Amino acid sequence: MINWITTAGFLTTATENVYFSTSIRASGTDTEYKVISGHLPKGLNFSSTGTISGTPGYVLDTKTSRFVVRAYNNTQVNDRTFAINVQGPNVPQWNTYGVTATFTISTTTSTLTASNTVTIIGTLSQISIDGYLLLGLNQSAYIINGQWVDYQLESVPEKAPAGTKITYTVVSGHLPPGLRLSKLGRISGFYHDNFISGNINFDTYIQYPKLYEFTVSSSDGVTVINKLFKVVGLHPDTFRTDNILKFSQSILDISLLAANISYLQPPQFLNSNNLGTFRSNHNLDQPITAYDPRPGTGAVTYSLITGTTAQTNLPLGLELDAETGYIYGYLSYQPVYTSDYILTVAATKYDNASTSTIVILNTVTMTVRGLAANQLAWDTDSNLGTIETGIISELAVVAHYVDSNYPIKYKLVNGELPPGLTLVNNGTIQGQVEYGHTGTYTFTVSANDIYLFGTNSRNFTITVLETDNRRYTEIYYRPFLSLEKRKYYQTFTSNEFIFDSNLIYRYHDPNFGIQDNIKMVLEFGIEQVNLEQYIPALAENFYQRRIYFGDIKTAVAKDSKGTVIYEVVYVDAVDNMSGVPLSITSSGLTYHPASIENQRIRLQQLTLDTGSSIGINEYSLPLYMRTAQHGSYIPPLYMRVIPVCYALPGHGQTIANRIKSSGFDFKLLDFEVDRIVVQNSKDNTSAKYLIFPRLNISDVIDTDDDRLYGGDVLWGSWDNDPLEK
Numbered sequence: 001m002i003n004w005i006t007t008a009g010f011l012t013t014a015t016e017n018v019y020f021s022t023s024i025r026a027s028g029t030d031t032e033y034k035v036i037s038g039h040l041p042k043g044l045n046f047s048s049t050g051t052i053s054g055t056p057g058y059v060l061d062t063k064t065s066r067f068v069v070r071a072y073n074n075t076q077v078n079d080r081t082f083a084i085n086v087q088g089p090n091v092p093q094w095n096t097y098g099v100t101a102t103f104t105i106s107t108t109t110s111t112l113t114a115s116n117t118v119t120i121i122g123t124l125s126q127i128s129i130d131g132y133l134l135l136g137l138n139q140s141a142y143i144i145n146g147q148w149v150d151y152q153l154e155s156v157p158e159k160a161p162a163g164t165k166i167t168y169t170v171v172s173g174h175l176p177p178g179l180r181l182s183k184l185g186r187i188s189g190f191y192h193d194n195f196i197s198g199n200i201n202f203d204t205y206i207q208y209p210k211l212y213e214f215t216v217s218s219s220d221g222v223t224v225i226n227k228l229f230k231v232v233g234l235h236p237d238t239f240r241t242d243n244i245l246k247f248s249q250s251i252l253d254i255s256l257l258a259a260n261i262s263y264l265q266p267p268q269f270l271n272s273n274n275l276g277t278f279r280s281n282h283n284l285d286q287p288i289t290a291y292d293p294r295p296g297t298g299a300v301t302y303s304l305i306t307g308t309t310a311q312t313n314l315p316l317g318l319e320l321d322a323e324t325g326y327i328y329g330y331l332s333y334q335p336v337y338t339s340d341y342i343l344t345v346a347a348t349k350y351d352n353a354s355t356s357t358i359v360i361l362n363t364v365t366m367t368v369r370g371l372a373a374n375q376l377a378w379d380t381d382s383n384l385g386t387i388e389t390g391i392i393s394e395l396a397v398v399a400h401y402v403d404s405n406y407p408i409k410y411k412l413v414n415g416e417l418p419p420g421l422t423l424v425n426n427g428t429i430q431g432q433v434e435y436g437h438t439g440t441y442t443f444t445v446s447a448n449d450i451y452l453f454g455t456n457s458r459n460f461t462i463t464v465l466e467t468d469n470r471r472y473t474e475i476y477y478r479p480f481l482s483l484e485k486r487k488y489y490q491t492f493t494s495n496e497f498i499f500d501s502n503l504i505y506r507y508h509d510p511n512f513g514i515q516d517n518i519k520m521v522l523e524f525g526i527e528q529v530n531l532e533q534y535i536p537a538l539a540e541n542f543y544q545r546r547i548y549f550g551d552i553k554t555a556v557a558k559d560s561k562g563t564v565i566y567e568v569v570y571v572d573a574v575d576n577m578s579g580v581p582l583s584i585t586s587s588g589l590t591y592h593p594a595s596i597e598n599q600r601i602r603l604q605q606l607t608l609d610t611g612s613s614i615g616i617n618e619y620s621l622p623l624y625m626r627t628a629q630h631g632s633y634i635p636p637l638y639m640r641v642i643p644v645c646y647a648l649p650g651h652g653q654t655i656a657n658r659i660k661s662s663g664f665d666f667k668l669l670d671f672e673v674d675r676i677v678v679q680n681s682k683d684n685t686s687a688k689y690l691i692f693p694r695l696n697i698s699d700v701i702d703t704d705d706d707r708l709y710g711g712d713v714l715w716g717s718w719d720n721d722p723l724e725k
Helices: 483-493 531-539 596-604 652-662
Strands: 009-015 020-023 032-038 044-046 051-054 063-072 077-087 092-094 098-103 108-113 116-120 125-130 148-152 155-157 167-173 179-181 186-190 197-199 205-207 210-219 224-234 243-245 274-279 282-287 300-305 318-320 326-331 338-350 357-369 376-378 383-388 399-401 408-415 421-423 429-431 439-449 455-465 472-477 520-527 548-558 564-574 584-586 589-591 641-647 675-678 688-691 715-717
Touching: 009 020, 032 044, 092 210, 092 224, 167 179, 274 282, 274 326, 300 318, 376 439, 376 455, 399 408, 408 421, 520 596, 531 596, 531 675, 531 688, 548 641, 548 652, 564 652, 641 652
Parallel strands: 009 077, 205 243, 274 357, 383 455
Antiparallel strands: 020 051, 032 063, 044 051, 063 077, 092 155, 098 125, 108 116, 148 186, 167 210, 179 186, 197 205, 210 224, 282 326, 300 338, 318 326, 338 357, 376 399, 408 439, 421 429, 439 455, 472 520, 472 675, 548 564, 564 641, 584 589, 675 688, 688 715
């Protein structure tokens, strides 16, 4: 007999990036071990002898991994749950910030800061002083009063998982006046402070620099590390030749402030270098002005530095106003569809007192759209084809630009779609046609780019059919997950790397795209009757049980011509009947009346009040179930699938591989089944669930409650389900 020796639960704590080994043991002859659910910490391996070993990977915080191990031999099985912690985290590391000074002095001791004493030997030495931020123009070690500052602090958690978010906070001291630190570490703003100035005589001025010190915390959400920063602020008159430089050694050595610039502050171009896109045959008035830190000392004028090609000159009809810095005029007609211009603009600052000037250059781009006719062409035929009532729409309208790849938006401008269908601005036609609305529907759709520069409209028709006089609905399983597990799954489906919108088929269509909820459909098309008429099917084969998650797989959906329309990425639902009650053994064979297939048969064999059998519409099966898969000549028809997402052709396996490498474990989600959900019925327009009768179930789930499953409770509202609270 197999009995566990190792105690269940927590085993030990391993250290990231340090080799680790431990073992678990159970009694019994020829006992072997395997992990049957959950997962080991990343980097560890499990052997059939029960040894766990390897080097755990880096973690941001102490991480717990839970897993179930099966001890077994030829005749017996015994399972036990264990847990291993991997400890972290690593402390975030600041990038190096500082300036380098060069000294020409004899052997001496020089105090550079209040807390930093350095001995320099020789006649020429260099030393780096950490913490000083190079916020000035051209990465100078000082900022000038009135200057615009835009600077990014950076720290990273040492070897932390990719995408770890760092936040920054000033915890002591103050930034220079006018500057602020964002949570993402960006220092920005206009620096403004009051400087003490005076004169010794009529020709000599004194300007005192300022030192600002502040401490910033960097946090990865778990650990925090602080760093002291320093910023030197100067008045622009510091660089006048008639100014006496007054620098305390406790601020910064004068050699660090050597400058080859004028005391004139240059203008700063703060706006985007991309002016945008403009249409020809239209008026234009576009500013390219620069910020002037000291407007009272003189004017700023603007000029264009032209090149040898037409694209380095202003488009025909436009001029640059030298005083205001505006490009203005009337954009003339141009025959080509799109032209890009790269312009170099010079801003010249003039000083009234000294007549000195300083010039700064800026390169900007602008795009001019021409008026070439009918550049937008339709790919979709006017006749969109036929669709049956109640069937999920896969229709769409598609157009493209001949000379560009600009995104296109679509809009219904005339007529009506069949009731139940909606045109989305990406061209997809979503929904299901309501029952009772057949015939041919004609409507007009306009297509244009995001700039509204080109428009093309087309009339379309959709023919709606009904194959018989019955109406159909959908019946499915859906697990009642705890709030924690729902968040776990929703965080997974929100991962933009795994589920890249550029790889997803009909991204915004709730019937396709990414499936935010877990469900497995039993019947895609079963006749709509009053809710109580489905209850007799639950008398046999239906009982409370667990559906197991299998492997991540893909399937393709092809049209009648064999063209792949989309791929579905799904989890295989495993109908594991081992040890399940209500099994029947006869002539040495074991039968399982409660299998998923037998549950479907019970639904399909329902007899209605009229004496006729309930209707089943096999054409309601998704297209991928009606498509032969992987070289087979016969479509699989019904498949036990839990769809995760729908992918564009050729991208399903990419998404499946990303899911496998992400570490997400479906086996951590309980798929307990104790009811079916009817999407809608004759007497209910919203989804309702029907609870299985109690049939000597000895294995109950934690959320089982006799008050919920009492004899009077046969169905309930999906929106008011007590298990959802």
